[in-house]
Amino acid sequence: xxxxxxxxxxxxxxxxxxxxAERTLASAVALNSTPGGGGVGLSLQLYTQACVRLLxxxxxxxxxxxxxxxxxxxCLAALRELLHLKPASAxxxxxxxxxxxxxxxxxxxxxxxxxxxxxxxxxxxxPVPPETLRLLAGFNFVEECDGxxxxxxxxxxxxxxxxxxxxxxxxxxxxxxxxxKRVGEFGKGKAAYIVLPDQGKQxxxxxxxxxxxxxxxxxxxxxxxxxxxxxxxxxxxxxANDVPQVGQLVWELQNEGSKVNEIQAFPGLQGFIKxxxxxxxxxxxxxxxxxxxxxxxxxxxxxLPQAVQELARQHGCSLKYETAVDHRGLxxxxxxxxxVLGPPGAGKSTLCGALQDQLGPQxxxxxxxxxxxxxxxxxxxxxxxxxxxxxxxxxxxxDHKNTTTKLVLSHLYSLQCEAxxxxxxxxxxxxxxxxxxxxxxxxxxxxxxxxxxxxxLFYGGAWDRAAGSGSQAVTVLMLHCSGETAEQxxxxxxGATSAGPAARLSKDESAALLxxxxxxxxxxxxxxxxxxxxxxxxxxxxxxxxxxxxxxx
Numbered sequence: 234x235x236x237x238x239x240x241x242x243x244x245x246x247x248x249x250x251x252x253x254a255e256r257t258l259a260s261a262v263a264l265n266s267t268p269g270g271g272g273v274g275l276s277l278q279l280y281t282q283a284c285v286r287l288l289x290x291x292x293x294x295x296x297x298x299x300x301x302x303x304x305x306x307x308c309l310a311a312l313r314e315l316l317h318l319k320p321a322s323a324x325x326x327x328x329x330x331x332x333x334x335x336x337x338x339x340x341x342x343x344x345x346x347x348x349x350x351x352x353x354x355x356x357x358x359x360p361v362p363p364e365t366l367r368l369l370a371g372f373n374f375v376e377e378c379d380g381x382x383x384x385x386x387x388x389x390x391x392x393x394x395x396x397x398x399x400x401x402x403x404x405x406x407x408x409x410x411x412x413x414k415r416v417g418e419f420g421k422g423k424a425a426y427i428v429l430p431d432q433g434k435q436x437x438x439x440x441x442x443x444x445x446x447x448x449x450x451x452x453x454x455x456x457x458x459x460x461x462x463x464x465x466x467x468x469x470x471x472x473a474n475d476v477p478q479v480g481q482l483v484w485e486l487q488n489e490g491s492k493v494n495e496i497q498a499f500p501g502l503q504g505f506i507k508x509x510x511x512x513x514x515x516x517x518x519x520x521x522x523x524x525x526x527x528x529x530x531x532x533x534x535x536x537l538p539q540a541v542q543e544l545a546r547q548h549g550c551s552l553k554y555e556t557a558v559d560h561r562g563l564x565x566x567x568x569x570x571x572x573v574l575g576p577p578g579a580g581k582s583t584l585c586g587a588l589q590d591q592l593g594p595q596x597x598x599x600x601x602x603x604x605x606x607x608x609x610x611x612x613x614x615x616x617x618x619x620x621x622x623x624x625x626x627x628x629x630x631x632d633h634k635n636t637t638t639k640l641v642l643s644h645l646y647s648l649q650c651e652a653x654x655x656x657x658x659x660x661x662x663x664x665x666x667x668x669x670x671x672x673x674x675x676x677x678x679x680x681x682x683x684x685x686x687x688x689x690l691f692y693g694g695a696w697d698r699a700a701g702s703g704s705q706a707v708t709v710l711m712l713h714c715s716g717e718t719a720e721q722x723x724x725x726x727x728g729a730t731s732a733g734p735a736a737r738l739s740k741d742e743s744a745a746l747l748x749x750x751x752x753x754x755x756x757x758x759x760x761x762x763x764x765x766x767x768x769x770x771x772x773x774x775x776x777x778x779x780x781x782x783x784x785x786x
Contacts, residue, residue: 285352
């Protein structure tokens with residue numbers, strides 16, 4: 234093994250994340266004996282989404298779907314170490330989706346680490362506060378070892394992305410990941426434009442460590458003056474939300490010390506920054522730590538995006554993103570689950586299809602009977618498939634080793650991953666949670682109890698917190714219609730002549746299930762809808778009782 238390389242999950246640092254005064258690990262970059270370069274940061278509405286679920290007990294390793302899996306694996310191992318857990322009881326599947334360029338100075342890797350940690354923490358019931366997650370990510374940040382497959386080394390991490398992601402707004406961070414000040418509402422209403430060089434970072438700037446080292450040395454000569462500027466002038470200006478004054482002070486700061494070295498590494502951006510100051514007169518224009526992402530912050534006005542793009546073009550750059558300051562930080566987006574229940578013939582499938590058509594792509598209809606049939610068809614000779622086929626033929630309300638519930642939860646996770654991929658380029662208010670219509674599930678009290686238990690294992694704190702806050706984790710739409718109406722509708726279905734014994738059994742089970750759900754108001758919000766009226770009337774009533782779909786976050 235070459236010097237500095239080790240497998241993910243070794244050399245973990247958890248004491249400092251819990252508030253210890255000492256860090257014992259040495260960094261691969263000499264200047265970084267303590268992580269966190271410090272500086273002035275601003276959180277932007279560019280999003281990283283992590284879809285995370287717990288794997289079944291007995292799993293031995295995490296499943297990471299991301300371009301840099303070793304880094305995620307290492308930080309998940311740090312979370313387990315912090316909580317004294319083993320992979321057999323706390324392994325995760327993680328899919329990362331991002332809507333912005335990697336290796337551009339926008340914190341793509343750091344935000345992925347923090348999102349994965351936050352999602353895993355939710356699955357475990359949220360035992361770790363966000364501030365500790367931020368420190369855990371910063372003190373355990375690693376990079377892949379060149380030429381050493383499966384090995385990582387300690388990396389240089391400013392800590393700025395983690396700080397922005399945990400609370401939003403403008404913040405001042407010192408060395409060692411210590412927060413000095415945060416102004417959450419800073420820059421509200423301002424437009425943010427991100428400019429990048431057309432050649433890309435690697436083509437221009439291949440020796441990042443050398444630039445960091447040289448910049449650190451140059452910072453020492455102006456350290457007292459910069460510290461005085463930040464604490465005595467910039468902090469009060471930020472508190473007053475005086476964006477132009479903050480912009481002027483940032484301009485002065487980046488013309489001294491390390492920022493001079495960093496900006497000079499990108500000649501095109503150096504020309505853009507000066508040209509923007511002289512001709513566009515923004516409130517603030519500055520390059521991110523090490524670059525090359527360059528932020529221009531200004532009041533929105535007609536023609537400004539085109540002017541930014543034209544100036545960027547003149548200097549071999551492009552306007553990549555138009556967005557705004559983020560004021561919220563981390564947020565959880567568990568799916569809103571709506572169980573659509575009722576006896577055969579009540580119109581569950583008709584209602585779900587109409588709701589999906591009317592309310593758009595964030596509303597997904599899941600016909601659970603079709604999910605079961607697809608499972609049976611995929612492996613008809615398996616024990617579970619044969620058992621489910623026998624249950625269906627007998628018209629019983631039953632399951633086989635919780636197969637149906639596991640299918641539903643696995644499908645929910647897949648839907649979340651797909652939605653994250655489709656929403657990855659969103660800016661503005663960001664992603665919205667899915668609303669999933671579970672058509673005909675659960676069918677019995679026993680199945681509901683299993684669903685609650687396994688959903689807690691899959692999604693942990695997201696479900697528990699919803700129930701504890703009075704915002705139930707599951708909404709139930711119970712459709713009611715007369716037996717005569719149900720019989721008529723069943724008879725109209727292709728190949729059906731009567732609702733028959735299976736329908737009567739299902740109706741009895743539905744009554745017991747409804748009674749149970751009503752007795753659990755912290756878990757279920759039960760809405761009852763009369764299904765005797767027209768489809769349009771039922772849909773209108775369903776939207777009304779659901780309070781609008783999708784909900785605001």
